[in-house]
Amino acid sequence: MTLSKLSRRDFLKGAGATGMVGALALGGAGVAFAEEGTASGEAAATANPYSQALGEDASLLPMRHAECPGPHGPVAFEDRTIGDDEIVSTADTEVLVIGAGIGGIMASLKAAEEGAKVLMIEKMTEGRSAWESFGATQATFQKEQGIVIDDAQLIDEILRASDWRADPEVVTSYVKHSGEVADFWQAMFDKTGTGWQIYKFDQAPNYNGFPVIDSYVNFKMPEGISKTWLFGLHVCEDLLKALSMYDNAEVRYECPAVQLVKEANRVTGAIAKTADGYIRINASKGVLLATGGYDANPEMMQAWVRPEDYEYSSWWNPSWGTTGDGHMMGLAVGAEMDSLPQPVMNFSNATPSTFVEKRVYFPGAMNWGIMVTEEGKRFTNENNQHGLVLSDRMENGYRVFTPEDAFRSNAFRVLLQYGFSISEAIEMLDAKQDTAEFRESLQEQRQKLERERILLDYRQRRIESVLDVLETDGKVDFKLVHIPDQLYVNASHGRDFTVSMENEKVLAEYYDLLSITSCARIITRENLLDDSPAVDPDYINTVSVGEEHFLSPYAREHVKRLRLGRCLRFRRMVTREESIQKETFDGLFEHLDAHGLTICGDILIMPTFLNLDGEGSDIEVLYVPVEETAGA
Structure with missing residues (x-):
């Protein structure tokens, strides 16, 4: 050629x-x-x-x-x-x-x-x-896949879908010859040897009274072609x-x-x-x-x-x-033409100098939201071809959808794909950011997403940790570990939670960092070793010192530091009432005595699994700072 x-x-x-x-x-x-x-x-x-x-x-x-x-x-x-x-x-x-x-x-x-x-x-x-895609019946690939299509039914449904305005001879000719066209099409693909294939497109059921006929034909693309x-x-x-x-x-x-x-x-x-x-x-x-x-x-x-x-x-x-x-x-030259008015035949994809233009691609915009009147009331089925008349009818309450609206719909969708919130996307569109401003917004968003990725990694590790605990059925075990110090803010002093009002700002920041912060309790060494029958722990929010960079300067100035270091990790299963009774710590003291260890700091209690119905037992992990017992 x-x-x-x-x-x-x-x-x-x-x-x-x-x-x-x-x-x-x-x-x-x-x-x-x-x-x-x-x-x-x-x-x-x-x-x-x-x-x-x-x-x-x-x-x-x-x-x-x-x-x-x-x-x-x-x-x-x-x-x-x-x-x-x-x-x-x-x-x-x-x-x-x-x-x-x-x-x-x-x-x-x-x-x-x-x-x-x-x-x-x-x-x-x-x-x-x-x-x-295109439609075909009686094609070789359809026969090989056992696809049975009633040609008469297909012809009738095409005519019904066109409100019987389509020329029956044209429709019949199309249906009767579509199989050989599909076979010829595949033969041309085979001729190039690039790997294109014709195959059946699986269609979802239709709930609007029209049957789904398996004449829909699609293409399998070779490697290296973007899916669009x-x-x-x-x-x-x-x-x-x-x-x-x-x-x-x-x-x-x-x-x-x-x-x-x-x-x-x-x-x-x-x-x-x-x-x-x-x-x-x-x-x-x-x-x-x-x-x-x-x-x-x-x-x-x-x-x-x-x-x-x-x-x-x-x-x-x-x-x-x-x-x-x-x-x-x-x-x-005297040809006949289908009668008027005619349906729209349009392919939204190119300009005089481009093969494909995707920057403004409007089909599907109606699927990204609902159409409403000036009063905010939905008035149409957005997928119904007669449901939206876009003539200038503002006086009747209709919203005129313009090319600018199409652009905003596309831009809005893209901004959401970048991870911006709905309010952020609307604000950016309304501000009509120039290139420099948009670049700055993207750079900030990239930093935000990287932070979120780190936080998601923390969540994943914590979930895996809980699953490991659940697989052990929460049995009591002891292990010497090294735990980084914790930066914490009090939500209570014992059972008195009024301090949470004083620490409201820092607590709110900790809750925003939910992936890396923990709700925990602290038992003072003195409280655990005194003669009272129960402990009275403080409720706290805490984060490892290694994550201090996530905190604002204000939070860093208003948090306390719990020193841990070498700790005996003590995991146990108790009810919430039992958890404060000192008798449930007997196993800890027995282990300390047997191994020549003594408590040297305040104890951190981390909830690992909370029984959601409130009736069963919780699994909690205690980190007890220890040192060798003098003379042991």
């Missing part, structure tokens, strides 16, 4: 031509199309010529006027006679395919496989397509690779078709435009139009589509090449 691709500069060269809605400059350079592509969506003329496209005898349905908010792509079709003296060159082929999206690529591949000489021309820098809902673009790239393996196929980009050529009752070719001027392409066996929809042509949308459909839909950043050129070229 030969591939011709003009530079962007060459593409924009050339003399202006008067089209159906006027010739405008594209990007400030020369003119390549009959009409400019602009992002503003403003009409190029005061009257809408597409309202007259079906002729004077056509009956147009009365529809409320509402401006189409989509961008204005470059229209290629020219409604005028192009003289022979304007033709700078000719090209001969057998099959001419106009449009290099998925439809045009597949048509070109099939024609090339059948042995025809094929020329595929594309208006844009590359063909666009943002689909991610736009992976149909990568499928196109692989199919183009397959097309390049045919010597009888050629692709020309930035070569928009402007008219079909008709001789007698037969279309014999097309006139296209390049940077050098108009070329005539003769196609001895046929011309196939695969130019997509017209979602980037606001005037055509306003003339042929109901405003509640196009204002609901999602072409805030469409493939700018889909401007209805194929529709107009077909009508100009």
Whole structure:
């Protein structure tokens, strides 16, 4: 296959031509199309010529006027006679395919496989397509997987889903030939050897009265391709690779078709435009139009589509090449067209100079939240195609969803993915941070997330420690260990908790550091060794001195230090009433006497497992500072 691709500069060269809605400059350079592509969506003329496209005898349905908010792509079709003296060159082929999206690529591949000489021309820098799956029945992979589909039921459901407006012959042809198309598709994947595979897409049950039919086909991607809902673009790239393996196929980009050529009752070719001027392409066996929809042509949308459909839909950043050129070229030579109004066909994914544009991708925005009136009341099913009419109805309480809203929805979702809270994300959006401010916010967020990661690691270790204890059934054991000193703040003095009010600020900070701080108790050495029958421990919040950097300067100034060091770890299982009775410490004293040890500091009691029903036993660990008994 030969591939011709003009530079962007060459593409924009050339003399202006008067089209159906006027010739405008594209990007400030020369003119390549009959009409400019602009992002503003403003009409190029005061009257809408597409309202007259079906002729004077056509009956147009009365529809409320509402401006189409989509961008204005470059229209290629020219409604005028192009003289022979304007033709700078000719090209001969057998099959001419106009449009290099998925439809045009597949048509070109099939024609090339059948042995025809094929020329595929594309208006844009590359063909666009943002689909991610297709439908098929009776395909080889489906038969191999035991997937049984009733073709008659599938045809009926497609017609029912379209409210019986779809052409039954077209639907039937699609269903009956979809299996062989899927098989051919897989054969083209196999031809490239890159690893793409067609497979069954598992669908969730549908609870809205429509049956789920396993005709949904998806793709398994090779390694190295990012997983995105736009992976149909990568499928196109692989199919183009397959097309390049045919010597009888050629692709020309930035070569928009402007008219079909008709001789007698037969279309014999097309006139296209390049940077050098108009070329005539003769196609001895046929011309196939695969130019997509017209979602980037606001005037055509306003003339042929109901405003509640196009204002609901999602072409805030469409493939700018889909401007209805194929529709107009077909009508100009007498073709029939589906009746009006028509549904929206749109693929939101590219600009004139990009293959895929994900910065503003609107589909799914309705799934990120609920739509509400000015009073904050939800008024629609956000997934219902008729549930949201985005015409200007502020006086009726509807919220107009704009491109700016689409951007905010995307940006809000991304900020949440970065870990910002809802209030933080809203504040950042409202502040309209510039690049420097946003970089600073991200750097602060990175530090915050790193801190949270450390805290999560602490939680994981503590959970593992508790599980280890539970596996021992809480049996009493003793072990000499080295424990770092603790920084603590009192929540009580014995059973008097009034001190917690004095220490409220530091206690609050400890609770914010819940992952690394602990609620514990301290028994003074004197209290444990006196003659009273029970201990009266202080309740505290504590943290290891190794984590002092997590504390604020204020907290560091108001905490106490519990010195531990060499400790006897004493683990026991007791009820809450038993835990303060000194008789439950008998085992500790026996162990100290047997090993020549004596208590040399205050004891730290750490709850390891608290019986949640309050009736069973708790497991607690005591860290008892010890030293060798004098003379032992």
